[in-house]
Amino acid sequence: MDSLRGFEEDAPAAWQGDDEPAPERPPEIGVDERRMHVRAYNYWVSLLGDRPFPSIQDVDPQSLEDFGPNSVLLDFSADPEDPAVAFLGHALRSECELDRSIERISEVPGRSLLSRLTDHYLQIIANRAPIGFEAEFIGLHGRPTLYRGILMPLSSNGEEIDFVYGVINWKVIADNETTDALAIEVGQSVAAAPAPSESPVWADGPTAHLEDEPALPALSEEAGLTLSLWPEEVEGDAVPAALDADAGLADRLGHARESASLALGADRRSRAALYRALDDAYAFARAAAAAPDDYAELLEDAGIKAQARAPMTPVVKLVFGADYDKTRLTEFAAALSWAEREGIVVGSLADHLESFPGGLKGIVAAERAHRRPAAKADPLAESRARLRAAPPIAEVPVQLPGEEEFVLMVARRTGAGLALVAPVADRRLVEQAIRKTA
Template sequence: MDSLRSNYLSNPSSGNPYEDEDDIPGDFPVIVAQGERRLQVRAYCHWSDLQGGLSMPLIGDLKLDQLPDIAPHAVLMDFSHSVDDPRIVYVGEKLARECGITRDIHHLDDIPHDSMLARVTGQYGQVVANQSPIGFEDEFVNQRSATILYRGMLLPFSDKANGPIRFGLGVVNWKEAADQALSDQIAREMGAAFENGLLGGIELPADPTPAVDPSRRAAIVSALGALHFDEVPDEMAQAMSLADWLASARELAQAARFSADRSRQALYAAIGRAYDFALAAKHSPDELAKLVHDAGIKSQPRAPLLPLVKLVFGLDYDKTRLTEYASALAHAQRTGLGRGELAAYLAEVPGGLKGVVGQERRLRHAHGAKDKGKSEPLARQLRQLNHRALHDLPTEGAEFTVLVARRLPDGTIALLGEVDEDPALLSRAAQHLIQ
């Protein structure tokens, strides 16, 4: 592992942490730091290439010194000695500089609590629990009192073929929010762009959830039709209802059907917009249920994204293709892609759509096989446990805990016990509740 150590301490004060000026866009109130927005896509693609037919890649195959675009933004954690206190064996130079680290760090306690690195390593419980890649994004105020927006991935590695997770590679990129003066200036410029018709002549209402207006939706669809691989500007996204997202996705799906030129690009754009529709649907479940019902589509608990894909591409669309598109959306959710990112992801990942669908099926099969083999013997043992009353639990202990219950044949909920002091399990259970 010593060969993986970053040389970020060699000159900790040199250079501008926001030196990649080519990455600074002119139309959003943020300053983009090192690396471009697809950093986590490249990291995931490399992880997938190393994986081969294994459940996860081998740590011995990871050569960070051969990944000059990824390594500066990376942190490598070693769980082989302790899952509760993983060792830090590598921190990339740019990540260390952003965090203001000027000394070697070896454990989580060594990491500054108000740093980007703390946000990345704080996700490790999820990758340990899932045994598969996880994506994440959020914002926080760093040690310089600057608001940082970040997006990253954690990728699991083992030290033997099909063995348990022993290492976690975190890769992250970030943006620093502009100060209020710059935000106000850019907001004025964005407003002028809308007024001058640069985005299809759309007038954005003050109400972020307006009633559906056919003429306004036509303008939105017209503007979105030219965006394809680009992210929808936040100002426009806030003005769109779920029906607007569906209309724009259907427009691209229709274009993909009849596109003789660059058909793959058109298809990826349509699938990407379908994913944006799925993200919007999370915040409007009742509206989605009505759209599905009105279209005569049956909900499918085992394939919850399939009805959304049918809404976009149509009930008469090839069923095999619809299933593939739903798998692509599921994979985007699994890897934490954001709005406007799936189309470019499909274009960049090895194998394109087929590669993503194959990877998602392998991951789903691996989890399914593992769960199926364990579920019945485990159920038999749980049925033998004595029931407990809730008031039998101790009143002292951790603020959050995991309780295990059994639903009896008569509908009674019986408490079996408490599982505490397991942060990985708590993290995984919490994610189910939060999502």
């Protein structure tokens, strides 16, 4: 589960979803494996100058031997909803087993390491500053993987973010089953080890601590050996006991918490368990709306504040825990808000989550799209429209190559007026002239 943090403490405020927490400044980063991302951030800062964002023209990922192989460049100047993958480093491509045919983020495999970067590009648009994140997840090959990444905004015109450059570092770790097996083997080895020497020379030596040490007990099934990484391997799929129809709000909260505990995150338990936990959380939310005084008392006891603009955020904090991953809490709250807005009947949210295209992620995307402000008008298009309607100062019968509607010309003053010398072929300069003139 990802933990997002912005690198700019005083970055300009931007619209946040009703229940989306604003990114926070990360803790100081030391000289461990995070250093790649510090170097990437320092590189981004070195390109800023006096601009709000570095220019895309200044970035060449192929020339960055330090972190270029671990990076991706996203271009959403043409399609903000499905950005193009303009560059993908060979190390990241190899880890995700991707060929060179991948062109857009919609083609990125959902459980690949690359998706850990591409899933966050919308947050950087809202934050308008670099965002760092770190988490652990189970990848395509079922291997637990720790990763740390950073996304940095770039611009082609100095004003709008239309490129995002991401760098990610990772390491594969042993899963719980492997760790438990190693613990058992170590315990058995220690138990079978010969007694230490009685020699005074070695009595306080490196084997002294083994004397009279009891053997480690073998782990039982109750200690967790039956749990594994994949939902298909979970022994059974525990379901909390059914609630009485007249159960009080506190009982409903306990029931929802039990479901959330059983879910234990979508990566460790079945998706059905997570959806059932959200279903119970929604049932609690509806019951809380009918008993506001009792609900306010539960919030006060938990030290959680009600939020008028994000009413479902306190609900998911009560059910899943206030210290639960903020990104996941945001998604859960969005799903409950969607259910309330759509008038979903209590007890049927799990079925809607299961049948909705994209599941939980699809519903979260639908809810965020519903809240998203109307797209701002394109200032360049408005400038073009104003110039298109402006009366001409003069018309000159000159034929130039190309079909562009607006042409930037260099002219020389003469006694009779202006002598056109040459057109300017640079598209950026033409667009800048259009903006300034209009």
